[in-house]
Each structure stands twice: as structure tokens, then as C-alpha cells.
Amino acid sequence: MKPFTVLVLLIGVLLTVSCAENPKKSKSEEMQERKKVVYQVFTRLFGNTNTTNKPWGTVEENGVGKFADFDDKALQEIKALGVTHIWxxxxxxxxxxxxxxxxxxxxxxxDVVKGRAxxxxxxxxxxxxxxxxxxxxAKRLDEFKELIERTHKNGLKxxxxxxxxxxxxRYEGLTNPEGIEDFGVSDDTSVEYTRNNNFYYIPGTAFKVPEWQDGYRPLGGENHPLADGKFTEEPAKWTGNGSRAPQPQxxxxxETVKINYGVRPDGSKDFEKLPPEYAMKGYEDHFEFWKDKDLPDSWYKFRDIALYWLDFGVDGFRFDMAEMxxxxFWSFLNASIKMKNPDAFLLAEVYNPGLYxxxxxxxKMDYLYDKVELYDSIKHIMQGHGWTDHIPVVQNGLKDIEHHMLHFLENHDEQRIASPEFVGDPEIAKPAMVVSATISTSPTMIYFGQEVGEDGSEEAGFGRPSRTSIFDYIGVPAHQRWMNNKKFDGGQLSEKEKSLRxxxxxxLNFTINSPALMGEYQEIHxxxxxxxxxxxxRVLSYVRWSFDEKLVIVSNFDRxxxxxxxxxxxxxIIAKWGLADGIYPLKENLYGEQKNKLKVEEGQGKIAIELDPLQSFIFRIAQ
Known part of the structure; x- marks a missing residue:
């Protein structure tokens, strides 16, 4: 066969695959598909009304939220915010x-727990x-099951x-299903590594508690019978971040130990490699590939865990530090999950763009954090260091995977926007939030309290101000004002906080109802x-469109x-939209008071814009 003929055939195959992976959507399909919005809530903190906030405070002193605090009213208010999924x-x-x-x-x-909680x-x-x-x-599983049922009843996943x-x-399973063995029970602890061990070991060496630095002491130095600088673990195991020292820093x-997935200490892999062509295959093919393989024990343990929670009613997972x-393994696990629930929502924490x-x-991840690209770029712009010129470059670089890159401005690992260490004023996030939520077909995530300007200023104990502590019992003041003694009506919010919410x-409600935001994107910046x-x-502009909706979005990042x-x-763009010369009314979807019009003359469009500091407009063309 001639080289030219081979090339033509190859191009044809690639186009066929591309069309199969990204088929043109009909009007009816566009009407069904909408943006997803994830509301991350730290479950322990959400319903806590205690305002003591003593550093290193006990649960009796500082309080703790419960599953039961997510009652129908709370869940309806979360949904009304424009949320589709709760994490x-x-x-x-x-x-x-x-x-x-x-x-x-x-x-x-x-000695091996961070914080008190x-x-x-x-x-x-x-x-x-x-x-x-x-x-x-004693009934904690029943109470969580009831929360799952309430969440679903209120129209949320x-x-x-x-x-x-x-x-x-110290891992100890108390309620394992029949036949499920705890991690490490059958490990050969006499060797550093063997394929079916769940952990890595340092044979002949006992674990030592870290040497505490900079004045840190467990529980803030409080006397506690177990806080004695000792923890029995012999032989010592590798630490969760990969440290192989018997005394981690x-x-x-x-506080954690690393799981062994059949990766030898030298980095080589003790399992079959996934063939490159599987990058183009669906989860069904991945499932079939692994189905008859002999795999490391840890793979099966985590598969069984995921399937257990799917049976319990959970709709998906956020996977911590997936790139480690x-x-x-993810091919195996996620294919197993999707075979059980094809609609399962799978979100992973991956920070290396080279691995995306x-x-x-x-x-077979559905979504990854878009931290290193979009979040970091927007943060620099908000802080006054960066230019909006970088955002279209980021979007173009992720064009082939943009739908899979979940957008956020806050989560439990990042600084609160309103903290002085970030920008000190939640109003500064408004243009950034508009861009984050509308520039892509990807899901949007917000962190509870973000919508009322929580500043993370509490000195909780192990946690540090600027991030709401995930390690301690603490109250979240701005969120508590919205919660209003569990009325969930914003009754204690200031006018500024109400306006922000x-x-x-x-x-968010606009984004989950807009077909254009699941359609095409083009920068006009x-x-x-x-x-x-x-x-x-300091300004950014772009357009979004679908079969029956055309949007022009413009934001001012200047304070x-x-x-x-x-x-x-x-x-x-005017040609793609099929607009003839003339004047087209615009509806503004954030504030609803603008009377702007699109004037098309000689095939080019023009909109007279007056942008106040930190203001954004989302214009819909009325046709």
C-alpha cells in the first residue's frame, strides 16, 4: 500500500474516532445536558453552632456538627444556591x-493524629x-444512610x-463485610516489599514519633495519657507521602502509612502495563482487560470499598492525591465503578499537568482539579500580579480536556479568598468566579462559607489561619451567621454578606440552566x-454558544x-452565529438591569460597555 493511501486511511480512522468521542450534539441533547455544581462541605463543621473557638478545644468546648444537621431545609437551601452535587x-x-x-x-x-478532631x-x-x-x-451508619436518603429526596447527588x-x-475495621480482611493482616512484615503486601516495611526497625519543631506539641502540649512521644509500630512502615525513614519528619x-499497589521500591511495576491504545477505549473495555488478571491485593481491597459505598447509595467519589x-489501578477501579454505576461522578486530585x-x-477519571492551570492563574490576577492575557492561553492549552478540569476558587486545602493571606475581600472574587464558572463546560465547585465571605481567621490548633481547619473542632463564623441557629435562612448575615450570597x-443557577455553557467557546480578548x-x-471577554443560546461574557478584574x-x-463569530446586520437586544443575566444592544454592521458586532470595578456581565442575545 502506498504511503499516501496509508496516511489518508489513518486520517479517516482518527476522524471517525474523534467524531465518536465528540459527536455533534442535537438540540434535544443540548437541552438535557447542563453544567454541574459541586458544593464541598466539611461535614464536621457545617452544623456546628458553637462559637467558643478555643484553640485545641475539645468537642465539648468547641462543638461539632452532625449528619442530622443536614435537614430538609438545609439541603433545600444548598440546592437553591445552584448546586447539583454535595461533596x-x-x-x-x-x-x-x-x-x-x-x-x-x-x-x-x-502522637500520630493531626489536630484533636x-x-x-x-x-x-x-x-x-x-x-x-x-x-x-452506635447507629452512625444508619444516620449516614438517612442523610443519603435525605440528600436524594431533595434532588441532590x-x-x-x-x-x-x-x-x-492504626487501621482497625470493626464492621467489615463478611470475607473482608483488614489492610496488612496477611502481610509478610519480614520484607520491605512483596507484591501482595498492603504496606511497605522497614524490617527490624521500630517506628519513632517525629521530633517536634517550632514549638509544636500534640494537643497543644496538653497532658494526655497517650501523648508520650511513643507509638508502637514494629516493624515501621513507610509513611503516606513516601518517606522511608522509621522516624518521619x-x-x-x-499520621498515615503508604499503600502498596505492586510498585517495587525501585519504582518498577509488578503488574501488567495498560496498552497505549486503551487511552482511546471506554470503561467497558478497561473492565474486560483487567477482569481475568491476577492483581495486587490492595487493588481488590479498594475496589471492594468503592463498591460497598455505591451499594450504600453514594453517587461518586473524590479521590485524594490520585497521582501518587x-x-x-485507576483504570481497574474506575472501570469497576462505572460498570456498577455508569453515572458515578469521579473527581481526582492531580496536580501534575503532565499527568492530566x-x-x-x-x-478513566471524569474530572481533575484545575489548580495548577486556571486556579493559580486567576489567583495571581486577583492579587494584582497577573494579567488576564494568561487565561485564554490556559484554556487553549487544555482545549482537548477542558470538560474534565473542575474549576474552583476555594477548597479545604486552599486559602479562603477573604483571608488577608489571599486577597482580604470576597468582593474581589466576583469577576474570577464568573470566569471560573462560565469559561468551560467543566463542573464548578465552591467550598461552604465561600458564598458568604468566610475568612478562615480562626486559630484552631493544628490548623493555621487563612484556611478553615480540617483538623480541629471549630466554628465557622460567617457560615454560622447564614445558618442562624439552624434556621438556614441567613438571618444573622450582614447586608454585604447577603448580597454576596x-x-x-x-x-450558579444561571450556569446550571444555560445550554450555551455546555457548547462552544471562543475568546475575543x-x-x-x-x-x-x-x-x-485587567479585562477579559469571550463568547459561549449552543444551538439556541448565544452569550457574550465580559469581566473587569480591576478593584x-x-x-x-x-x-x-x-x-x-457573527458568521458562525448566522447574524445579519442589524440591532439585537441583550439580556444581562447577573444583574438584569442593563439595556445594552448588539449592533452588527458589515458583519462585525459591537456592544457599548460600561464596566464598574469588579463588575461582570453575561449577555444573552435575544433572537
Missing amino acids: YTGVPHHAVINDYTTYGISNDDP GSPYAVKDYYNVNPDLAVDP LLIDIVPNHVAR QNDWY VPVE RDYIHKG DFYKNL FYNKDNTPTYDH EKNYRFDLKIPQD
Whole structure:
């Protein structure tokens, strides 16, 4: 066969695959598909009305929220914000400093627990839930089941965390299903590594508690019978972040131990490699590929955990530090999940852009955090360091996977927008939030309290101000004002806080109802920067459109400057929209008071714009 013929055939195959992967959507399909909005809530903190906020305070002193606090009213208000999914963070039973021995739960050692309430990412029992979250700890699984049912009844889906990279140093499953063995029970602890061990070991060496630095002491130095600088673990295991030292450092993930997936200590893999062509295949083919393979024991353990929670009613998972686990495992796990629930929502924490496509295509992840690209770029612009010119470049670089890159401005790992360490004023986030929520077909995520300007200023204990602590018992003041003693009506909010929440509500509800935001995108930023003298790098503009909706979006990131200009819509876009010369009324969808019009003349569009500081417009063309 001639080379030219081969080339033509190859192009034809690629086009066929591309069309199969990204088929043109009909009008009816566009009407069904909408943006997703995830509301991340730290479950332990949400319903806590206690305002004491003593550093290192006990549960009796500082209080704790419960599953029951998410009543119908709370869930309806969350949904009314424009939310489709709730991520209940911190549900699996993790190590805590609280005495639950009455319920058969062993006490945890403060020397290997971060904070008093404990890290949600040091899971102690994957088949049960945090006893702190139950009114009756003996019935904690029943109470979580009731929360799942309430969540679904109120028209929302829910996610919980799974942390495959590591577990708590003392893992103890109390309610494992029949035939399920705890991590490490059958391990050969005489060797550093063998394929079916769940952990890595340091044979002949005992674990040592870190040497505490900079004045840190567990529980803030409080006397506690177990806070004695000792923890029995012999032989020592590798620490969760990969430290192979028997005495990890204070900044290591010393409260956790790393899971072995069949990756040898030298980095080579003790399992079959996924063939490259599987990047183009669906989860059914991935499932078939792994179905008859002999795989490391840890793969099966986490598969069984995920399927258990799907059976329980959970609609999806957020996977912690997914890039620290082999992509082949994710192919196996996510294919197993999708075979059981094709609509399961699978979100992963991956920070290395070089791995994005592997974890999406080979690992069959639905969504990854868009932190390193969009979030970091927008944060710099909000802080006054960056230019909006960078955002279209980011979007173009992710064009092939933009739908899979979940957008956010806050989560439990990041600084609160209103904290002085970020920008100190939640109003500054308004243009950033508009861009984050409308520039892509990807889901949007907000963190509870973000919508009322929570500033994360509490000195909680292990946690540091600027981030709401995930390690301690603490109250969340701005959120508590919205909660209003569990009336969930915003009764204690200031007028500024109410206005901010209304902004989020208007924006998010627009996004989940807009077909254009699941359609096409094209930046008009550089065209306007080149052709409009008063338009500059503190403004951003782009268009979004679908079969029956056309949007023009423009945002001013400047805190002080007003902008007045004619925003130009290039001829190629006007042609794609099929607009003849004439004047078209515009509806503004954030504020609803603008009377702007699109004037098309000689095939080019023009909109007279007056932008106040931090103002954005979402114009819909009325046809």
C-alpha cells in the first residue's frame, strides 16, 4: 500500500474516532445536558453552632456538627444556591482524639493524629463513618444512610472521599463485610516489599514519633495519657507521602502509612502495563482487560470499598492525591465503578499537568482539579500580579480536556479568598468566579462559607489561619451567621454578606440552566485588546454558544478602574452565529438591569460597555 493511501486511511480512522468521542450534539441533547455544581462541605463543621473557638478545644468546648444537621431545609437551601452535587468531606471513620471505647472503638494516639478532631485523610475504618458525626455513635451508619436518603429526596447527588494512597497508622475495621480482611493482616512484615503486601516495611526497625519543631506539641502540649512521644509500630512502615525513614519528619504525613499497589521500591511495576491504545477505549473495555488478571491485593481491597459505598447509595467519589497511585489501578477501579454505576461522578486530585491526560484517558477519571492551570492563574490576577492575557492561553492549552478540569476558587486545602493571606475581600472574587464558572463546560465547585465571605481567621490548633481547619473542632463564623441557629435562612448575615450570597446564587443557577455553557467557546480578548484603545489586561471577554443560546461574557478584574469601550465581536463569530446586520437586544443575566444592544454592521458586532470595578456581565442575545 502506498504511503499516501496509508496516511489518508489513518486520517479517516482518527476522524471517525474523534467524531465518536465528540459527536455533534442535537438540540434535544443540548437541552438535557447542563453544567454541574459541586458544593464541598466539611461535614464536621457545617452544623456546628458553637462559637467558643478555643484553640485545641475539645468537642465539648468547641462543638461539632452532625449528619442530622443536614435537614430538609438545609439541603433545600444548598440546592437553591445552584448546586447539583454535595461533596460530604470527612465521612469515612478517621483517627480522632475522642473516647469512643464504649462503642468498641480503640482510642487514637495524639502522637500520630493531626489536630484533636483528626485528619479526614487518615482513614481508620473504610467500612464505617466518623462517630463524631452521629447523634448516636452506635447507629452512625444508619444516620449516614438517612442523610443519603435525605440528600436524594431533595434532588441532590453526593460524593464522599476515598484515599487510596494511604490509611491511618492504626487501621482497625470493626464492621467489615463478611470475607473482608483488614489492610496488612496477611502481610509478610519480614520484607520491605512483596507484591501482595498492603504496606511497605522497614524490617527490624521500630517506628519513632517525629521530633517536634517550632514549638509544636500534640494537643497543644496538653497532658494526655497517650501523648508520650511513643507509638508502637514494629516493624515501621513507610509513611503516606513516601518517606522511608522509621522516624518521619514533622512535615511528613506521619499520621498515615503508604499503600502498596505492586510498585517495587525501585519504582518498577509488578503488574501488567495498560496498552497505549486503551487511552482511546471506554470503561467497558478497561473492565474486560483487567477482569481475568491476577492483581495486587490492595487493588481488590479498594475496589471492594468503592463498591460497598455505591451499594450504600453514594453517587461518586473524590479521590485524594490520585497521582501518587499508578494509573493502571485507576483504570481497574474506575472501570469497576462505572460498570456498577455508569453515572458515578469521579473527581481526582492531580496536580501534575503532565499527568492530566493519562489520568483522564487511561485512568478513566471524569474530572481533575484545575489548580495548577486556571486556579493559580486567576489567583495571581486577583492579587494584582497577573494579567488576564494568561487565561485564554490556559484554556487553549487544555482545549482537548477542558470538560474534565473542575474549576474552583476555594477548597479545604486552599486559602479562603477573604483571608488577608489571599486577597482580604470576597468582593474581589466576583469577576474570577464568573470566569471560573462560565469559561468551560467543566463542573464548578465552591467550598461552604465561600458564598458568604468566610475568612478562615480562626486559630484552631493544628490548623493555621487563612484556611478553615480540617483538623480541629471549630466554628465557622460567617457560615454560622447564614445558618442562624439552624434556621438556614441567613438571618444573622450582614447586608454585604447577603448580597454576596445572592451574587453566587444568581451566577450558579444561571450556569446550571444555560445550554450555551455546555457548547462552544471562543475568546475575543486579544481581538479587543488589539482593536480597542481603552480595553486592557485587567479585562477579559469571550463568547459561549449552543444551538439556541448565544452569550457574550465580559469581566473587569480591576478593584478601582472603570472601563468604557465598544466591545467588538469578530466577523467569524457573527458568521458562525448566522447574524445579519442589524440591532439585537441583550439580556444581562447577573444583574438584569442593563439595556445594552448588539449592533452588527458589515458583519462585525459591537456592544457599548460600561464596566464598574469588579463588575461582570453575561449577555444573552435575544433572537
